[in-house]
Amino acid sequence: MESARCRAFVASAECGSFTAAAGKLGYTPSGVSQLVTALEKELGFPLLDRSRRGVTLTGEGERFLPEIRGFLGKEDRIYELAAEVRGLTVGSVAIASYPSVATYWLPAVIREFQTDYPEIELRLMEGIRQEMLEWIDQGIADMGFLTYTEPMDYEWIPLAEDRMVAVLPAEHPLAECEAYPLSRCEEEDFIMPALGHDVDVEALLTENRIRPHIKFTTLENPATLAMIQNGLGMSIMNELCTTGWNRNLVKLPLEPEKNLTFGIAVPSVRHASPASRRFLEYAVRMLTRPERGE
Numbered sequence: 001m002e003s004a005r006c007r008a009f010v011a012s013a014e015c016g017s018f019t020a021a022a023g024k025l026g027y028t029p030s031g032v033s034q035l036v037t038a039l040e041k042e043l044g045f046p047l048l049d050r051s052r053r054g055v056t057l058t059g060e061g062e063r064f065l066p067e068i069r070g071f072l073g074k075e076d077r078i079y080e081l082a083a084e085v086r087g088l089t090v091g092s093v094a095i096a097s098y099p100s101v102a103t104y105w106l107p108a109v110i111r112e113f114q115t116d117y118p119e120i121e122l123r124l125m126e127g128i129r130q131e132m133l134e135w136i137d138q139g140i141a142d143m144g145f146l147t148y149t150e151p152m153d154y155e156w157i158p159l160a161e162d163r164m165v166a167v168l169p170a171e172h173p174l175a176e177c178e179a180y181p182l183s184r185c186e187e188e189d190f191i192m193p194a195l196g197h198d199v200d201v202e203a204l205l206t207e208n209r210i211r212p213h214i215k216f217t218t219l220e221n222p223a224t225l226a227m228i229q230n231g232l233g234m235s236i237m238n239e240l241c242t243t244g245w246n247r248n249l250v251k252l253p254l255e256p257e258k259n260l261t262f263g264i265a266v267p268s269v270r271h272a273s274p275a276s277r278r279f280l281e282y283a284v285r286m287l288t289r290p291e292r293g294e
Contacts, residue, residue, distance in 0.1 A: 001042065003075055006068045008035035009047055013065055017054035069139035077273045091275030092121040096132040096141035099220055100241045101262065105287055106145065113282045120275045128194045128220065136267060142276045144265045145283075147200055147238070154265040157280070160289035162238045164204065164258045165251045167224075169231045172250065179255040182208055182236075189215035189233035191224045201236050204258055225249065 011021035011032070018029040018036075025032065040046050047061035057065060080091040097106060102124055110122055125132075125141055135141035136154065148156060166180035174180060185205065192198055196217035205212060215233050218224045221241040228234060229248040238260050242251050264283060266272060272280070 001039075001071070003072060005035045005039035005042070006072055008032045009039050009061075010065065010068060010072065012036055012048060012055050013057055013061065016056070020054075066138050073139055073273075080274045083274075089117050089275070089278070090119045091273055092123065093143075093273070093276050093279045094123045094125060094135075094141045095279070096125045096127060096135045096144040096146075098128075098132075098146060098241075099126045099222075100238070100243070101145045102126050104240060104243055106283075109279075109283050109286050112286070113279055117275075117278060120278070122279070129199050130194070130197070136265065142266070142272065143280065145262070146265060148261040148263055149199055149203060152265065154267055155269050156263055156265060157269075157284060158261050158263040159284070159287045160262050161259045162240050162262055164200070164236055164254055164260060165239050165242065166234060166236055166254060167228050167242060167245075168234045168250050168252065169228055170248045170250055171231065172234065174252070175250045177252060180252040181255050183210060185210050185212040185234075185236070187213070189213060191216045191218060191227055191233040191235040193218050193221050193224045193235070193237065195219055198237075200238065200260055204236065208256075 007025065008021065008027070008031075011024050012018055015021045015024060018032045021027075022029045022032045027035075036048060040048075043060075043064070045060050046058050047064060048055040049058055076091065083090045095106070106124065110124070113120070114122065125135060127135070129146055132141065132144045132146055136144050144154075145159075148158065166182075168175055168180070174184070182204075190212035192201065192212075192214050196214065216227060218227070221237055224235050224237070225242065225245045229245075236254070239251065240262075264280065266276075266280065269277065269280065
């Protein structure tokens with residue numbers, strides 16, 4: 001199986017058209033089409049449906065896409081290992097991350113890593129938890145920076161703890177209190193991020209048998225925070241998400257208190273590419289912090 005055919009298929013599936021895939025790979029659209037067609041003939045069935053709007057995966061294409069990604073990933077690792085043996089450091093690392101981690105923690109790590117390894121390509125992908133886990137499962141991302149929850153289906157490297165806080169409008173009746181009683185959520189207009197299913201928040205509320213009155217849902221925390229600033233409700237999130245958000249809102253610790261553990265999820269550190277292992281070393285060294293109270 002020729003890797004060029006496989007790369008043309010993966011790029012077409014990800015981009016949604018042969019033209020866009022051609023721009024990504026540096027081929028002509030007809031060249032990409034021919035490579036995909038050759039792969040389909042080799043396998044004996046179509047992988048993509050063609051239309052004037054572009055291309056979409058067939059049922060067989062959906063089944064084979066993660067396997068072909070894995071095949072290409074192994075090939076890339078072979079070349080990276082060979083380069084490492086020759087004293088060269090090349091490759092690429094796809095990093096999935098919460099927007100808050102990508103904004104406040106990772107830039108310093110990326111800057112130092114790129115200074116030492118300028119030939120390694122880094123791709124930073126921001127998303128909510130559900131998206132990140134899908135990217136890792138599909139082999140699109142090599143690792144994910146997220147919070148720990150059970151079950152954890154990947155190798156886990158803990159980095160730091162961050163407390164959860166209640167975020168309230170500045171004029172909220174409890175704005176001057178030292179802490180926010182979690183049970184009060186049932187009486188509030190609650191704004192839930194992550195398409196209405198923030199795993200960390202839902203776990204906290206379930207653990208305390210609290211059913212909030214969800215008034216609004218958002219995709220990511222910045223929209224939630226902006227809505228709180230405008231008096232549309234309140235929410236609960238980890239404190240890192242609220243960095244830099246101080247106008248027209250207040251942040252209170254919870255009662256009872258709750259901390260989250262941030263870390264890195266990796267399918268397998270042992271089988272990760274040399275470039276990925278190098279980046280993990282930098283991230284662990286620069287981001288690991290002692291637990292609160294130590």
